[in-house]
Amino acid sequence: xxEVFYASSxxxxxxxxxxxxxxxxxxALIYLIVSLLAVAVIFYVLGxxxxxxxxxxxxxxxxxxxxxxxxxxLGLTPESIEQEGRWLLAPGAWIGPSxxxxxxxxxxxxxxxxxxxxxxxxxxxxxxxxxxxxxxPYLLGVELASLLLLAGLVGAYHLGRRTxxxxxxxxxxxx
Numbered sequence: 001x002x003e004v005f006y007a008s009s010x011x012x013x014x015x016x017x018x019x020x021x022x023x024x025x026x027x028a029l030i031y032l033i034v035s036l037l038a039v040a041v042i043f044y045v046l047g048x049x050x051x052x053x054x055x056x057x058x059x060x061x062x063x064x065x066x067x068x069x070x071x072x073x074l075g076l077t078p079e080s081i082e083q084e085g086r087w088l089l090a091p092g093a094w095i096g097p098s099x100x101x102x103x104x105x106x107x108x109x110x111x112x113x114x115x116x117x118x119x120x121x122x123x124x125x126x127x128x129x130x131x132x133x134x135x136x137p138y139l140l141g142v143e144l145a146s147l148l149l150l151a152g153l154v155g156a157y158h159l160g161r162r163t164x165x166x167x168x169x170x171x172x173x174x175x
Contacts, residue, residue, distance in 0.1 A: 004107045005045050011100050012038035018096065029067055034100045036060040041104055045111060050127050070156045 015035035022028035040055035134142060 001045050001111070004111055005042060007107055008038045008041040008045065008104065011035075011103060012042065015097075015100055029064060030097050031100075033060050033064045034097050034104070036064065037101065037104055041107055041111075044108070048130075050130055070160070 012035050015031045015038060019028045019031035019035060022031060036055060036059045040052040040060065043049075043052035043055055
């Protein structure tokens with residue numbers, strides 16, 4: 001299992017570096033999704049299956065889709081739509097994220113078949129224990145993280161809001 005852990009860690013680091021260095025925000029978000037999937041595989045290998053499922057459902061699923069939607073809404077110009085259309089049709093553009101995701105899928109299949117779904121040498125944590133730990137001693141941290149997410153949402157709303165006098169603003173829209 002150490003090989004899977006190290007391979008997933010390398011994929012997470014590589015995908016995160018690609019996410020940071022991409023000039024286009026949509027491309028960076030795709031690499032960030034791959035990075036979050038790699039972290040989910042790491043959690044699974046360490047015996048935290050519930051946290052791995054939460055990582056996929058909440059972060060790689062819901063929050064990344066929200067970020068992708070916000071980025072696309074904030075930078076929606078005819079030129080950017082045309083550029084994204086060309087990028088999506090180019091077969092070479094998907095090689096990086098697809099290759100990293102395929103390696104992660106292979107690792108996950110290996111872990112599930114080699115261990116019969118059980119993590120090696122680690123005690124399994126059920127959802128109740130996870131909730132008690134998260135909302136017990138770490139309650140303040142969880143609440144602060146939720147406030148940061150709320151501040152980001154309000155900031156994204158204000159960045160994306162257009163007034164009637166601005167280009168792209170609708171007539172009769174109040175700002």
